[in-house]
Amino acid sequence: MTQPIFKQLRLVEKENRRLAIVDVAERILNDEGLEAVTIRRVAKQAGLSSGAMYMYFKNKEELMLCMLVQNLRLLKKDMSACIDDNNPVEAIKKMGYHYMRYFVRFGKHINILSFAVKNKEKYGDLNPQMLSDLEAVLSELLSLVQGLLSTPSMSGALQGIPPERAVPVLWALIQGLVQITLPIQSTEAPTYNFDQVIDDATRIFTYRSARP
Amino acid sequence: MTQPIFKQLRLVEKENRRLAIVDVAERILNDEGLEAVTIRRVAKQAGLSSGAMYMYFKNKEELMLCMLVQNLRLLKKDMSACIDDNNPVEAIKKMGYHYMRYFVRFGKHINILSFAVKNKEKYGDLNPQMLSDLEAVLSELLSLVQGLLSTPSMSGALQGIPPERAVPVLWALIQGLVQITLPIQSTEAPTYNFDQVIDDATRIFTYRSARP
Amino acid sequence: MTQPIFKQLRLVEKENRRLAIVDVAERILNDEGLEAVTIRRVAKQAGLSSGAMYMYFKNKEELMLCMLVQNLRLLKKDMSACIDDNNPVEAIKKMGYHYMRYFVRFGKHINILSFAVKNKEKYGDLNPQMLSDLEAVLSELLSLVQGLLSTPSMSGALQGIPPERAVPVLWALIQGLVQITLPIQSTEAPTYNFDQVIDDATRIFTYRSARP
Amino acid sequence: MTQPIFKQLRLVEKENRRLAIVDVAERILNDEGLEAVTIRRVAKQAGLSSGAMYMYFKNKEELMLCMLVQNLRLLKKDMSACIDDNNPVEAIKKMGYHYMRYFVRFGKHINILSFAVKNKEKYGDLNPQMLSDLEAVLSELLSLVQGLLSTPSMSGALQGIPPERAVPVLWALIQGLVQITLPIQSTEAPTYNFDQVIDDATRIFTYRSARP
DNA sequence: CATGAATGAGACTTCATTCAT
DNA sequence: GATGAATGAAGTCTCATTCAT
Structure with a gap:
C-alpha cells in the first residue's frame, strides 16, 4: 500500500524535472532561436546527459509539444x-x-x-x-x-x-x-x-x- | 554578331532551369514542409547533382529568396x-x-x-x-x-x-x-x-x- | 565518494583516446602529406565515425594544434x-x-x-x-x-x-x-x-x- | 613551308597566354592565399572558362609548377x-x-x-x-x-x-x-x-x- | 536510473576535371 | 579552339537517437 504513494511522489518529481527542462529549452529558444534548441544543448544547460533527456521526453517532438x-x-x-x-x-x-x-x-x-x-x-x-x-x-x-x-x-x-x-x-x-x-x-x-x-x-x- | 545572341539564349535557358529548380523546391516545400527543402533533395528531384545547384544559386538562402x-x-x-x-x-x-x-x-x-x-x-x-x-x-x-x-x-x-x-x-x-x-x-x-x-x-x- | 574516481578514470581514458587519434593523424601526415589529414580519413583510420571526432576535438583546427x-x-x-x-x-x-x-x-x-x-x-x-x-x-x-x-x-x-x-x-x-x-x-x-x-x-x- | 612559322607563332602566343594565366594565379596567391588558387577562380579572373584552362595546363599541378x-x-x-x-x-x-x-x-x-x-x-x-x-x-x-x-x-x-x-x-x-x-x-x-x-x-x- | 560515447545520416559547400555543344 | 554545365567525390560539421556500462 505504500508503494503507490512512492510511485506518485516519483511521478511528481519527474513532472517537476520535466518542467525544469522545458524552462531551459524555452530560455534557449528565446536567447538563441529555434535552431539552437537541440537535445544536447538543452540537456547540457539543464545539467543532464543527452541520454537522460529521453527519460523525460520520448522525442524531441514531445519536448516541443510540451x-x-x-x-x-x-x-x-x-x-x-x-x-x-x-x-x-x-x-x-x-x-x-x-x-x-x-x-x-x-x-x-x-x-x-x-x-x-x-x-x-x-x-x-x-x-x-x-x-x-x-x-x-x-x-x-x-x-x-x-x-x-x-x-x-x-x-x-x-x-x-x-x-x-x-x-x-x-x-x-x-x-x-x-x-x-x-x-x-x-x-x-x-x-x-x-x-x-x-x-x-x-x-x-x-x-x-x-x-x- | 551571332555570339551575343547565343549568349543570350544560354542565359534564357539558364533562367528557365532556375525556375524549374524553384518549382521543384516549391513542390517539396508543399509536400514535405520547410525542413525538407534541402539542397540535396531539391537537386535529386530536379535530376541534378547537389554540386550543380550552386551554378544556379549561390546559396541555399538565395534559392529560398528566389x-x-x-x-x-x-x-x-x-x-x-x-x-x-x-x-x-x-x-x-x-x-x-x-x-x-x-x-x-x-x-x-x-x-x-x-x-x-x-x-x-x-x-x-x-x-x-x-x-x-x-x-x-x-x-x-x-x-x-x-x-x-x-x-x-x-x-x-x-x-x-x-x-x-x-x-x-x-x-x-x-x-x-x-x-x-x-x-x-x-x-x-x-x-x-x-x-x-x-x-x-x-x-x-x-x-x-x-x-x- | 567513488563517483569522482570514476569520472577521473573516464577522463584519463578520454585523454588516451585523444592521443591515439593524434597518433593516427600524425601517421597520415607523414605518409600522405598535410592535405590528406582530413577529419574523415583520421576518423576512419582510427576506427571512428567522423562525427565521433568532434567528441575529442572541437575543430579540425584543434586537432592540428594538438x-x-x-x-x-x-x-x-x-x-x-x-x-x-x-x-x-x-x-x-x-x-x-x-x-x-x-x-x-x-x-x-x-x-x-x-x-x-x-x-x-x-x-x-x-x-x-x-x-x-x-x-x-x-x-x-x-x-x-x-x-x-x-x-x-x-x-x-x-x-x-x-x-x-x-x-x-x-x-x-x-x-x-x-x-x-x-x-x-x-x-x-x-x-x-x-x-x-x-x-x-x-x-x-x-x-x-x-x-x- | 609556311605552316611551321604559323605553328611557331601559335606556340608563342600560347606561351604568352600561359604566362598571363600564371600572373593571375600569382596575384590570387598573394592576395588571398594558397587555398584561393583554384582553377575556377584563376580562369574567371583571367577571362577564361574553366575548361579552357586545361588547354594551357594539363593539370592544376602543372600550373603550380609553372x-x-x-x-x-x-x-x-x-x-x-x-x-x-x-x-x-x-x-x-x-x-x-x-x-x-x-x-x-x-x-x-x-x-x-x-x-x-x-x-x-x-x-x-x-x-x-x-x-x-x-x-x-x-x-x-x-x-x-x-x-x-x-x-x-x-x-x-x-x-x-x-x-x-x-x-x-x-x-x-x-x-x-x-x-x-x-x-x-x-x-x-x-x-x-x-x-x-x-x-x-x-x-x-x-x-x-x-x-x- | 543515468551516463556519454558512438553512430549514421545528412546538412551545406567547394573543387578538379570532363565533355557535349 | 573554347565554353560552361555537370559530375562525383570530398570537405567540415551537427544532430537525434541508441546502448553498453
Whole structure:
C-alpha cells in the first residue's frame, strides 16, 4: 500500500524535472532561436546527459509539444486577467498585447495550429495525454475570447454574427497584427508600430460598439 | 554578331532551369514542409547533382529568396486582377482568397517580412538584384491594398484612419484569418471554414461602407 | 565518494583516446602529406565515425594544434637531453639532429610560428588551455637554446651579440639546414647530406669557440 | 613551308597566354592565399572558362609548377644583380633580402624542394620540359651563391670548407632566417626583426672575412 | 536510473576535371 | 579552339537517437 504513494511522489518529481527542462529549452529558444534548441544543448544547460533527456521526453517532438502547451497555459492565464465586461474594447486591446508577448516568446518560432495538425498526422504516437492537454488549453483560450465577444456591448460591432463565429475573426486579426508589425518594428526605421496599429484595428473592428 | 545572341539564349535557358529548380523546391516545400527543402533533395528531384545547384544559386538562402519573390509575383498578379473600385468589399474578399492560396503555397512556411528583415541583417551579401526585386514586389502589393482602401466608398469604414495606416490592419486581418482557419480546416471535423470566416470578417470590418 | 574516481578514470581514458587519434593523424601526415589529414580519413583510420571526432576535438583546427603541441613537447624532451655545457658545439649539433627528426615528423608540414600567429588571429576561440600550452613549450624551447648560447665558451663565436639575439640565428640556421638538405637527401643521387652539412655549419658558426 | 612559322607563332602566343594565366594565379596567391588558387577562380579572373584552362595546363599541378619556375627565375634575376665580388658580405645580405621577398611572394605558400621531390614521385607525368626548367633555374641559383662564396675574401670565413659545401649552409641560414622572423614580424609586438637578425647572422657567419 | 560515447545520416559547400555543344 | 554545365567525390560539421556500462 505504500508503494503507490512512492510511485506518485516519483511521478511528481519527474513532472517537476520535466518542467525544469522545458524552462531551459524555452530560455534557449528565446536567447538563441529555434535552431539552437537541440537535445544536447538543452540537456547540457539543464545539467543532464543527452541520454537522460529521453527519460523525460520520448522525442524531441514531445519536448516541443510540451513547450507549446506550457506557453499556451501562460497565455491563457494572462488573457484571463484581462476580462472586463464593462470595457470589452479595452480588454481586446490588452489581450492583443498578451498575445504579442506570447508570440515574441514562442509563437514566433512555432505555429500552434499547424504544429498540432501536422504532428497529429506524422507523429500519431505522441503522448496522447499531452495532445489532449493541448486541445484543452486551446479551447479554453477560444472560450475566453468568445466570452468577451458575447458581452451585450459588443453585439453592435458583430452585426448579428454570432460570437462563436466572430472569435476566429478577432483572433486572426490579432495574430495577423502581431505577425505583421513585429518584424517591421525591429527595422531601423519602422513604418508601423504595434500599439498604433492595434489601436486602429480595434477602432475599425469595434466601430459600432463604441457608440451604441 | 551571332555570339551575343547565343549568349543570350544560354542565359534564357539558364533562367528557365532556375525556375524549374524553384518549382521543384516549391513542390517539396508543399509536400514535405520547410525542413525538407534541402539542397540535396531539391537537386535529386530536379535530376541534378547537389554540386550543380550552386551554378544556379549561390546559396541555399538565395534559392529560398528566389522562391519567395516568385510567389509574391504570382500573388501580386492574382491580386491585381481583383481590383474593382465599384465594389471594394468584394475586392477585399477576393484578395483574401488569393492571399490564402499564396499562403497555402508558400507563406505558410516562410513569413515574408520576418524573412526579409532577418536576412537583410545576416546575409547582406545576398544577390542585391533579387533583394531589390523583393522590395519592389512587396511595395507593389502594399500599393494595391492601399489603393483599394483609398476608394471613397471605403472611407466610412476607416473612420478617419488614413488608408496607409489601414493597410496593415487589413493585411494583418487577412493573414491572420488564413493562418487560423487553414490548419483547422484540414482537421477531420473542421469547426471553421475559410469562406465563412472571411465573409464575417469583411462584414465586421467594412460595416460602415456597406450602408453609407 | 567513488563517483569522482570514476569520472577521473573516464577522463584519463578520454585523454588516451585523444592521443591515439593524434597518433593516427600524425601517421597520415607523414605518409600522405598535410592535405590528406582530413577529419574523415583520421576518423576512419582510427576506427571512428567522423562525427565521433568532434567528441575529442572541437575543430579540425584543434586537432592540428594538438598535434603541434604534442610534437613540440617531444622535441623539447629530446633537446633537453642534449645539454652539455662543457661541449656546447657538440650540443648544438645534437640539437640540430633532433630538430631534424622533429621536422621530418611534423615541422615539414606545418610551420610552428606561422601556425601560431595565423591562428591566434583567425581562431581566437581555440581551446585556450591548448594555446597556452603551445606558448609554454615554445618558450621552453627557446630557453634551451638560449641557455646553450650563454655558456662562456660560446661567447667568442657570438662576437658580442647577446645570446637572446643569437637564438633566432641559430634556430634559423638549423631549420634552414634541415629543410634544404632533407628533400634533396631523398633524391636518388643526393648532392647534400644532412650530417655533413650540419657539421660544416657548426664549424663556420662556432669558429671562434673552437680555438679560444 | 609556311605552316611551321604559323605553328611557331601559335606556340608563342600560347606561351604568352600561359604566362598571363600564371600572373593571375600569382596575384590570387598573394592576395588571398594558397587555398584561393583554384582553377575556377584563376580562369574567371583571367577571362577564361574553366575548361579552357586545361588547354594551357594539363593539370592544376602543372600550373603550380609553372608558377614556381616563374618565381625562381625572378629570384635568380634579382639575386644576380647583387653580385659584388668586392663586398661579398653585403652581397649576402642583399641576397637574403631578395630571398625574403621571394618567400613572401611565393615560397611562403609552396616549398620549392619538397614540391619538386614530392611531385616527382606522385606526378611522374608532369610536363618534363617544365621539370627540367625547374632543375635548371635551381642549379643556376646555387651557382650564384657558390660564386659568391668562392671569392677570396670569403675563404677565411669558410675555414677551409669548399664553397660548394658552404652553399647549402648559407642558403639554409637565409631560408631559416626568413621563415623564423617573418611570422613573428607580423605580430603586434614583434620580438625579432628581419633586418637585425640577418645582420647578426652575417656577422657571425662571416666573422673571419670581416677582419682578415 | 543515468551516463556519454558512438553512430549514421545528412546538412551545406567547394573543387578538379570532363565533355557535349 | 573554347565554353560552361555537370559530375562525383570530398570537405567540415551537427544532430537525434541508441546502448553498453
